[in-house]
Amino acid sequence: MTxxxxxxxxxxxxxxxxDRWLAxxxxxxxxxxxxxxxxxxxxxxxxxxxGALSSVKDNPNEYPPSLKIPQLTPQYIARAWSLGxxxxxxxxxxxxxxxxxxxxxxxxxxxxxxxQAPPTxxxxxxxxxSLVATTRLAQARDxxxxxxxxxxxxxxxxxxxxxxxxxxxxxxxGETVRAVLTAxxxxxxxxxxxxxxxPVMLDTPEAQARQYDLNEGQPVELVRGPAGYSxxxxxxxxxxxxxxxxxGQAITGSTLPPSDRQNFGRxxxxxxxxxxxxxxxxxNYRRAFNETRDPKSGRSLFLSWVTNSFTxxxxxVAAGILFCSLAGYALARLTFPGRTLIFFSxxxxxxxxxxxxxxxxxxxxxxxxxxxxxWGLWLSGLVPAGGVFLMKQFFEGMPRExxxxxxxxxxxxxxTFLRVMLPQAGPALIxxxxxxxxxxxxxxxxxxxxxxxxxxxxxxxxxxxxxxxxGGQGDYGxxxxxxxxxxxxxxxxxxxxxxxxxDTGADSAVKG
Amino acid sequence: xxxxxxxxxxxxxxxxxxxxxxxxxxxxxRAAYYSVTDFxxxxxxxxxxxxxxxxxxxxxxxxxALGNSLVFAVLTTALQTVGALLMAVALNRRLRGLTxxxxxxxxxxxxxxxxxxxxxxxxxxxxxxxxxxITQAQAYAPxxxxxxxxxxxxxxxxxxxxxxxxxPAGWFDPALGVTSALLATAVTAALxxxxxxSAREVPPFDYQYFADxxxxxxxxxxxxxxxxxxxxxxxxxxxxxxMLFFLAGLQNIPRAxxxxxxxxxxxxxxxxxxxxxxxxxxxxxxxxxxxLIGTMQMFDQVAVIxxxxxxxxxxxxxxxxxxxxxxxxxxxxxxxxxAAILLAALILAMVAAQRRFFPSEAS
Numbered sequence: 001m002t003x004x005x006x007x008x009x010x011x012x013x014x015x016x017x018x019d020r021w022l023a024x025x026x027x028x029x030x031x032x033x034x035x036x037x038x039x040x041x042x043x044x045x046x047x048x049x050x051g052a053l054s055s056v057k058d059n060p061n062e063y064p065p066s067l068k069i070p071q072l073t074p075q076y077i078a079r080a081w082s083l084g085x086x087x088x089x090x091x092x093x094x095x096x097x098x099x100x101x102x103x104x105x106x107x108x109x110x111x112x113x114x115x116q117a118p119p120t121x122x123x124x125x126x127x128x129x130s131l132v133a134t135t136r137l138a139q140a141r142d143x144x145x146x147x148x149x150x151x152x153x154x155x156x157x158x159x160x161x162x163x164x165x166x167x168x169x170x171x172x173x174g175e176t177v178r179a180v181l182t183a184x185x186x187x188x189x190x191x192x193x194x195x196x197x198x199p200v201m202l203d204t205p206e207a208q209a210r211q212y213d214l215n216e217g218q219p220v221e222l223v224r225g226p227a228g229y230s231x232x233x234x235x236x237x238x239x240x241x242x243x244x245x246x247x248g249q250a251i252t253g254s255t256l257p258p259s260d261r262q263n264f265g266r267x268x269x270x271x272x273x274x275x276x277x278x279x280x281x282x283x284n285y286r287r288a289f290n291e292t293r294d295p296k297s298g299r300s301l302f303l304s305w306v307t308n309s310f311t312x313x314x315x316x317v318a319a320g321i322l323f324c325s326l327a328g329y330a331l332a333r334l335t336f337p338g339r340t341l342i343f344f345s346x347x348x349x350x351x352x353x354x355x356x357x358x359x360x361x362x363x364x365x366x367x368x369x370x371x372x373x374x375w376g377l378w379l380s381g382l383v384p385a386g387g388v389f390l391m392k393q394f395f396e397g398m399p400r401e402x403x404x405x406x407x408x409x410x411x412x413x414x415x416t417f418l419r420v421m422l423p424q425a426g427p428a429l430i431x432x433x434x435x436x437x438x439x440x441x442x443x444x445x446x447x448x449x450x451x452x453x454x455x456x457x458x459x460x461x462x463x464x465x466x467x468x469x470x471g472g473q474g475d476y477g478x479x480x481x482x483x484x485x486x487x488x489x490x491x492x493x494x495x496x497x498x499x500x501x502x503d504t505g506a507d508s509a510v511k512g
Numbered sequence: 513x514x515x516x517x518x519x520x521x522x523x524x525x526x527x528x529x530x531x532x533x534x535x536x537x538x539x540x541x542r543a544a545y546y547s548v549t550d551f552x553x554x555x556x557x558x559x560x561x562x563x564x565x566x567x568x569x570x571x572x573x574x575x576x577a578l579g580n581s582l583v584f585a586v587l588t589t590a591l592q593t594v595g596a597l598l599m600a601v602a603l604n605r606r607l608r609g610l611t612x613x614x615x616x617x618x619x620x621x622x623x624x625x626x627x628x629x630x631x632x633x634x635x636x637x638x639x640x641x642x643x644x645x646i647t648q649a650q651a652y653a654p655x656x657x658x659x660x661x662x663x664x665x666x667x668x669x670x671x672x673x674x675x676x677x678x679x680p681a682g683w684f685d686p687a688l689g690v691t692s693a694l695l696a697t698a699v700t701a702a703l704x705x706x707x708x709x710s711a712r713e714v715p716p717f718d719y720q721y722f723a724d725x726x727x728x729x730x731x732x733x734x735x736x737x738x739x740x741x742x743x744x745x746x747x748x749x750x751x752x753x754x755m756l757f758f759l760a761g762l763q764n765i766p767r768a769x770x771x772x773x774x775x776x777x778x779x780x781x782x783x784x785x786x787x788x789x790x791x792x793x794x795x796x797x798x799x800x801x802x803x804l805i806g807t808m809q810m811f812d813q814v815a816v817i818x819x820x821x822x823x824x825x826x827x828x829x830x831x832x833x834x835x836x837x838x839x840x841x842x843x844x845x846x847x848x849x850x851a852a853i854l855l856a857a858l859i860l861a862m863v864a865a866q867r868r869f870f871p872s873e874a875s
Contacts, residue, residue, distance in 0.1 A: 021679055021687075028687035033605060040599070041616040044752055048619055050641055051631040063639040063716070323527040330524035334517050342525065346532045352863060353540065354809040356833040357852040360546060360845050361539035363837070364553070380535045383528040413520035442624030444812045449834070460626040464816045467630060471820060476634050483627040494622045498615055 048487070055480035056281050058259040058271055070257045071281045079255055084276025087164075087239065094276020096140055098221050098233030101165035104273045106243050107253035109157045114248030121148050121162050126240035126271055136215050138234035143167065143210075146241075157252055164241065164273065169207035169233045172225035176232060180298075181218045190220060190229065198222075201230040210234075217298065237290075238272035238279065256280075284477035285485065291478070292462075294455060302482070304455050305462035308374060309441055309486075312458055315378045316440035317433045323383040324432060325425060328391025329417055333403065347392070350385040355445055363449055377450045384439070387432050394428035395421065431500045438490055459486045547849035552842040564846040565854070574851060576824040577832040581808055581855075583735050584828065585862075588743050589803035592750045593796065599751065600758035601788060617752035625749070625812040632745045633820060636721045647717040654709045655700055662696035722821045736825035742813045750806075754799050761795035762788070797870065801863055808859050829855040 054060035056071040070076040084094030086102045096102065110116050123141040144166045152159045179190035179198075188200040188211060200222060202208045207230075214220070214234060221232040243258075244267045245251055251258075251268050256275075258268035272279055278286050292301035330336075331343055366376040398421065406416040422429075444460040451457050454465070463486060466479050522529075547564055549557035568574050603610075620628060635642045649656070670688040674681035681688060703709045725737040735743075765788065773783050789796075811830035827835075829851060836848035 018679075024687045025685065028685075028690045030605070030607065031690060032686050033603065033607060034609075036602060037607075037610075037613045041613055044617045044620055044748070047628070047631050047635060047748075048623075051634065054634075060634065061637065061639065063644065065641050065644055326524040327528035330521040334521040334524070336518040336521040339521075342529070346529065346536075350532060350536050352805055352860060353536075353856045354830060354852070354859060356809070356811070356830045357543050357856050358536060358539035359543075359833060359852065360837055360849055361542035362535055365534075365539075379531070382531045385532070388528055413517060414523075417524075438622060442626070444624065444626050444815070445830075445834075448815065449838075460624055463626050463630060464818070467633065467816055467820070468818060471633065474637075479630050480634060483630045487623045487627050490622050490624070491619070494618065495615065498611070498618075 051480050052484045055284055055477065055484050057477065058283070060284075060476045060480055061474055071283075076256055077277060077281055080275045080280035081277045083255070083274050084279060087166075087274030088235075088276070090276060092276050092278050094238075094272070094274045094279040096144060096164065096166045096236040096239045096274045098166050098235075099168045101163050102239065102274050104162045104164070104241065104270075105151070105253075105255045106160050106162060106251060106268075107157050108160065108245050108249055109252045110245075110249045111156050115246040116158075117246060118148055118150060118158075118160055119249075119251070120244040121146050121160075122242050123164070124240050124242045124269070126238065138214060138218055138236060140164070140166070140236045140239040142213065143234060143236065144239065162241065162243070162273075164239055166233060166236060167206070169210070170203050170223050170230040172203060172223045172227075172230045174223050174225045177222050177224055177229070178235065179220055179222050179229075181214055181216055181220055183216050188214065188231070190222060198229050201228055203230050207231050217293075236274075239274040241270045241273045243268045243270070282481075284481035288466075288478050288481045288485065297455075299455070301454060301457075302462065305457050305459045306485075308451075308456060309459040310489075312374055312377060312443075312447075313437045313440040315374075316381065317436045319378070319382050320384060320387045320432055320436040321429055324387035325391045325422060325429065326417070327383060327388045328393075329395050329421060331388065331392045332395035333421075334413065343392070347385050347389050351389070359449060366450060372450055372452050373456055374451070377446055380450070381440075381443075381446060384436070386439075387436060390432055390435070391425070391428060394425060398424060427500070430497065434493060434497050434500055437493060441486075441490055543849045543852055546846050547853050549846055551845045551849075553837075553845050554842060557846075560846075564850040568847050568850045568854065571847070573824060573827060574829075574832055574847075577827045577829045577851075579734075580736070580739055580824075580827060581810070581829045584739060584743060584746075584810055585804055585807040587735070588746045588750075588807045589800060591743070591747045592754055592803060593799055595747060595751045596754035596799070597758050597789075597792070597796070599755045600762055601784060603755070604759060604762045614756065617755070620749040621753040626816050628745060628749055629742075629813045629816040632741065633722075633817060636741050638718050638720045639716070642721075643717045643719060646719075647714060650714045650717065651711045654712060655704060658703060658709055659696050659700045662699045663692050666695050667692040722817070722825075724822045724825060726825075736821075738817065738821035738825045742810070742817075742826065745813065746807065746810070750803070754803075757795055757799055758792060761792045765791045797866070800870075801866060804862050804866070805859055808855070808862070829858075 050065075053067065053069060053072070054065070057069055058071075080094070081091040083102055083104070085091040087100055088095040088097045089100070106119060106121075108119050123139075123144060123146060125139045125141050127137060127139065144164050147163045147165070149161050149163070150158055151161045177192060179192045179200075181200075182189045182191050182197055188202065189197050190200050191197050200220075202211055210231075219235040221235060222229040223232045243251060243254070244263070247266065250265060254268065254270070256270060256273065259271040260269040261267070262269065272283070275283065289300045289302050293299065294301055294304075331339060331347070362380050363372075366372055366380065369376070371379065402420050402424070403416055406420045411419070442460065443458070444464070447458040447461045448464070451461060454462075457465070459482075463479070463482050466482050470476070470478050546557060548559055548561055549564075550560050551557035634640060637643075667683070667685075667688060670692060671681045671683055671685060674685070674688065700709075721741050722738050726733040727735045727737070727740070769787050769791070770783060773787050778786065809830050810828050811834065814826045814828055814831040815834070817826060833848045833852045833855065836844050836851070
């Protein structure tokens with residue numbers, strides 16, 4: 001076997017050719033190994049990295065898949081920011097607010113002999129089909145106006161400036177406030193930031209024409225005048241723009257790259273020309289939160305899933321640390337009749353039997369107890385046998401002297417455990433906490449069985465719902481974004497506590 | 513003293529024992545009971561004997577699930593164990609920076625199966641990244657083949673030259689390999705530059721993985737393509753973890769054994785089969801046991817892929833139990849329970865058989 005490569009540093013002294021030959025082989029072998037490890041890293045990280053990179057794309061299914069991602073290019077991110085700031089004053093969220101306008105540049109090449117007409121520009125309705133909740137929000141097409149002006153020419157390429165303006169729907173002037181429309185009765189009503197519901201006046205014919213188009217949940221801007229609140233206009237989340245040129249012409253440049261190219265490159269669709277940074281680079285992530293809004297409560301389901309997953313994981317960790325260490329200690333150190341039987345039946349046997357065996361009974365039991373929720377989920381997996389096993393192994397490895405001296409001092413069993421043994425168990429408890437957190441966060445079967453209402457799902461169950469709802473239409477942006485988000489906590493945990501992940505696993509394997 | 517310890521022990525164990533009793537033993541007993549009744553979640557169960565077992569065994573969907581589960585468990589366990597062992601042997605050197613690589617390899621095994629399944633579903637679409645990679649491999653095949661051809665040619669020449677100089681170079685000599693690889697790369701690049709060889713034009717490879725396609729053996733459907741994707745996925749996620757188990761085991765093998773083998777003139781292959789594999793028996797036993805228990809219960813991937821893969825291509829025993837328990841209307845819970853009991857029996861039998869026929873020196 002070869003020695004470590006770094007100890008085989010060449011000495012300046014003359015050596016036999018044989019020695020040099022061997023040293024060269026050693027170095028070369030190390031080089032091959034590092035190359036192999038690098039390739040392996042590519043293989044094992046590849047799917048995640050491609051998934052994460054594609055999750056920021058407008059269309060993660062683009063073919064051929066490209067690693068030139070405008071959403072990650074500083075130049076385009078800056079433009080997205082500035083467009084968002086033009087459209088709404090908010091470079092993060094973007095959008096189009098009443099009274100603002102956005103300019104977007106397009107370059108069209110028209111060779112001699114081809115039509116020289118300016119491109120046809122229109123807003124188009126685009127709202128990704130949201131199946132979790134179906135609030136139809138106001139579309140830019142129904143409100144905003146588009147204007148095209150030529151701005152210059154170099155060779156046969158003409159530059160055009162597209163201006164999108166969202167009009168103000170009121171003549172009133174005064175302080176502008178934001179609100180969300182509530183369920184309408186005879187009048188339009190809106191809930192202000194503070195929770196106050198006020199009637200909304202429509203003082204222009206343009207506004208009145210829109211009265212029945214605006215749905216509950218639509219964010220709007222209001223003007224507070226002396227007589228009350230009047231509608232200034234809806235807050236448009238995105239501004240989808242389509243640019244078409246004629247046969248023979250070609251679109252050669254635009255402020256942002258298009259989301260879709262169709263019609264042999266003669267038709268460019270921009271899903272949002274007022275994206276803002278979040279609406280551009282993190283568009284799919286924002287969608288994951290925004291498009292899962294529960295129509296009843298207005299809460300984001302995705303956010304609830306994240307909260308539920310965290311709650312469940314922390315509850316599991318707390319219960320695991322307390323009960324697994326108690327049980328593990330008893331099995332490792334206390335002598336009592338039935339110890340071996342308990343170890344074999346309740347610790348080892350339990351881990352071999354598939355959970356599907358307990359499915360029916362646990363489901364029916366928790367249903368009868370009205371516990372088909374997070375608490376029932378927690379209760380059914382309160383003290384995992386694997387954790388008990390881990391703590392038993394750990395306590396068995398600790399020296400007995402500690403307890404004996406505690407016993408001489410007259411400490412009771414519980415005091416000994418709490419004051420003497422538990423403080424020594426730090427590393428094992430960390431390992432236990434990590435495995436419990438990871439286990440709970442990644443748990444899928446029991447949450448799927450026990451959690452029946454979509455607001456009480458954990459992230460894993462929610463994501464598998466995403467697959468059902470969006471996967472069928474090939475809308476993978478949201479799915480990948482959700483998957484990346486749900487992987488992040490465990491990855492952070494792993495990076496911070498890497499030592500414990502690796503050590504515990506390998507140790508128990510060697511011990512068998 | 514003894515009595516006090518006994519009562520303390522029961523107190524310490526109480527939360528554990530109570531939950532295990534309620535959510536495991538009671539549940540197990542109830543499943544066993546339901547499996548011999550006509551229970552359907554809504555009626556009062558009545559004992560009808562072993563009919564549910566007969567019904568389950570006669571159910572084509574159950575047989576498919578059984579076949580899928582067994583094929584999946586055996587194939588995945590075998591692939592991941594052998595793969596992990598080979599990787600561990602290749603990496604069993606004291607190298608710097610292993611921690612960094614270890615972190616990278618661990619990524620698949622720490623993230624949830626749901627996340628990985630979603631990513632794999634996306635990768636293995638008809639116009640997905642997997643097919644794109646295959647298309648590219650086909651397109652660049654002339655270059656790759658040229659490279660390999662020159663690599664082998666140059667390596668063989670070099671080794672023969674070294675041997676003529678009476679140096680004991682092996683066919684896979686690493687130092688010569690580096691020069692051969694560099695030379696082959698240069699030649700391939702030069703040939704591509706002057707246009708002798710170039711990438712081919714190939715139509716996009718658009719194989720549909722999640723379809724009703726099967727690998728058959730003598731007309732019997734053995735393995736469906738969607739299940740094969742899940743096999744690949746599972747192997748991919750578990751290999752790194754198992755490899756680290758093997759690596760830990762390898763570090764415990766005394767160096768002296770290899771030195772003795774080398775003195776006796778054992779080839780690297782003989783060292784692997786005569787020293788490494790037997791010495792790794794306890795770890796292998798653990799890895800295979802855990803692998804079988806885990807893969808026989810495969811559920812998450814099937815549930816997440818759900819309707820994306822047609823019909824029976826992916827159904828496993830665990831999923832069969834779940835699907836029958838939550839079937840709309842009067843669910844055949846007795847069949848589900850019978851299938852669950854059979855699944856448990858199968859796993860326990862596998863573990864027992866393994867213990868019986870492949871005794872581990874550690875136990």
